[in-house]
Amino acid sequence: MIQLHDKVYTCPVDVTLGFIGGKWKLLILSHLHQFERKNYSQIKSNLPGVSEKMLSQQLKELERDKLIEKEVLSLKPYRVEYMLSAYGKALSPVYEVMSSWGISYLKHNGIDYMKDQELYK
Amino acid sequence: MIQLHDKVYTCPVDVTLGFIGGKWKLLILSHLHQFERKNYSQIKSNLPGVSEKMLSQQLKELERDKLIEKEVLSLKPYRVEYMLSAYGKALSPVYEVMSSWGISYLKHNGIDYMKDQELYK
């Protein structure tokens, strides 16, 4: 049992899960892993189905927890770019293994993601 | 967009998340990764806070999805052991990276999990 920030965790994996759990965070992180840096709208269109509420909420939490960084490109027209921080990059194997596991699962189910992915856009 | 089993996924990571998402599944998997094979009660005591409902539900789903395997040791007194399947083992880097990420996060917050872990039992 680990106590931290008024919460109790059963093990280190549980601690990590506290930061990247939920429906959207790992998706955001792995997209930033794939594409390096992206602005708000680009992330939004990469994650079909995300609502703006969810996206800005999750981005804010990821930023607060130092998994991603936001660079403000301009203020007058407010423009930003998001990218993985060193902490976020340390989880790269997670994004990669989960991605290839998913791809091979799809392959076993007759879906060749690598070949078909342009069809899904 | 990927369509599979009446659901829509945004990418392969999302597909994988469909199998290991939620509060308990990754914890169960990483415990089985650490300890090789365990019976129901051992898993239960390794996951403080899990209810029997959640545990048997999640074990059942993980088994259905072929991430773990159950060996029935005896029927008359019903005794079983759970272990990772090949599919479950393919995610090992996920368990390991998430665990070491958690440990280093704790270290940065003044908790030396490796040193202190016997204290928490």
Added chain:
DNA sequence: AATATACCTTACCAAAAAGTAGGCTGGAGA
């Protein structure tokens, strides 16, 4: 005979997470 332990299941309820819908600023382009 009573209790304890392993291994579950089910019905019901509460909390957390996520979705909907709207609104707001400040350019840029027609």
Added chain:
DNA sequence: TCTCCAGCCTACTTTTTGGTAAGGTATATT
């Protein structure tokens, strides 16, 4: 001037998830 897009935020509602409590079988232990 009107509309569009980037980049958000907030109130409200719904869905999903997880928790509680109880029940149930079979065997071993005291």
